[in-house]
Amino acid sequence: MILANMSTQELRTGVPLVSLKKPAAAALLYTAALAPSAWGAPASFETCTDYHCDILKPVTLRKDQWKQVRQQFRGVGNAVTEREQIRQAIALLEELVGEQAGTSGDLEKNQGDGSHPGQLDCISESLNTTTYLRLIEEDNLLQWHLVEERQQRDEGLFGWGTHWTAVIQEHGSGQQFAVDSWVDKNGKPPLVQKIENWIEKRPE
Numbered sequence: 353m354i355l356a357n358m359s360t361q362e363l364r365t366g367v368p369l370v371s372l373k374k375p376a377a378a379a380l381l382y383t384a385a386l387a388p389s390a391w392g393a394p395a396s397f398e399t400c401t402d403y404h405c406d407i408l409k410p411v412t413l414r415k416d417q418w419k420q421v422r423q424q425f426r427g428v429g430n431a432v433t434e435r436e437q438i439r440q441a442i443a444l445l446e447e448l449v450g451e452q453a454g455t456s457g458d459l460e461k462n463q464g465d466g467s468h469p470g471q472l473d474c475i476s477e478s479l480n481t482t483t484y485l486r487l488i489e490e491d492n493l494l495q496w497h498l499v500e501e502r503q504q505r506d507e508g509l510f511g512w513g514t515h516w517t518a519v520i521q522e523h524g525s526g527q528q529f530a531v532d533s534w535v536d537k538n539g540k541p542p543l544v545q546k547i548e549n550w551i552e553k554r555p556e
Contacts, residue, residue: 393418394487399453400476409453417448422493431496431522435529438485438497438520439541442531445484447539458538474516477534478502481518481542485531496523503530505551519547 392415398408424441428434450456455470462473472480485499500519507515517530530550533542549555 394490397483397487399449399455399480399483400472401453401455401470403471403473403476405476405479411449411452413448418491420444420448421488422491425488425493428495431525434494434496435520435544438488438494438531439544441488441493442481442484442533443539443541446480446533449480449484450538456538460537460540461534472534474532474534477532478516478518481531481533485518485520494520497521497529498523500528503528503547503551505553517550518542520544 393413396410396412399411401407401409421441421444424437424444425434428437446458447456450458450470453470455472457468457470458472459468463471479502482499482502488494489499497520500521502516503519504514504516507513515534517532517534519528520531521528528547529544530547531542531544532550535543543550
């Protein structure tokens with residue numbers, strides 16, 4: 353990584369902030385040095401708890417909780433299976449994190465219009481999901497995919513404006529997939545579909 357022109361936070365965390373909104377950038381506070389395989393569970397990290405990721409809360413997962421995440425990836429034989437395991441792992445992490453961060457009651461999409469305690473919008477959902485995916489990746493649990501930067505789509509004149517999603521890329525084919533946890537309530541598996549279909553809002 354080139355260190356020149358990097359901010360103090362980027363140097364401290366190893367996370368480029370170029371593609372993130374400033375208030376939300378701290379949601380990706382993980383480092384390669386904190387790989388779970390070294391000590392059994394991730395170090396404390398911060399997670400978004402409201403619209404636009406204005407309020408961050410620290411979360412610490414126990415070793416037995418992270419073991420549950422690892423168990424989601426047993427017997428992964430191909431990319432299709434791994435994408436389903438990613439869905440289940442993200443759902444589990446939402447449950448585990450929600451208990452500490454106060455987001456267990458997060459409803460699907462923008463239900464409650466931000467007034468519901470712990471309600472997340474797509475900015476916060478995509479940042480949290482990317483954080484979880486990075487932790488999974490750092491523990492070498494992904495054999496068929498790598499974690500990419502978030503992507504966005506235009507919801508149109510009468511839509512919600514810009515919609516964000518976490519993204520993974522399949523090894524070999526280079527196919528990217530949206531991992532959109534905004535579409536359902538907390539603890540439910542996210543939508544995973546080809547990024548071009550997600551951008552165009554087409555079914556698979």
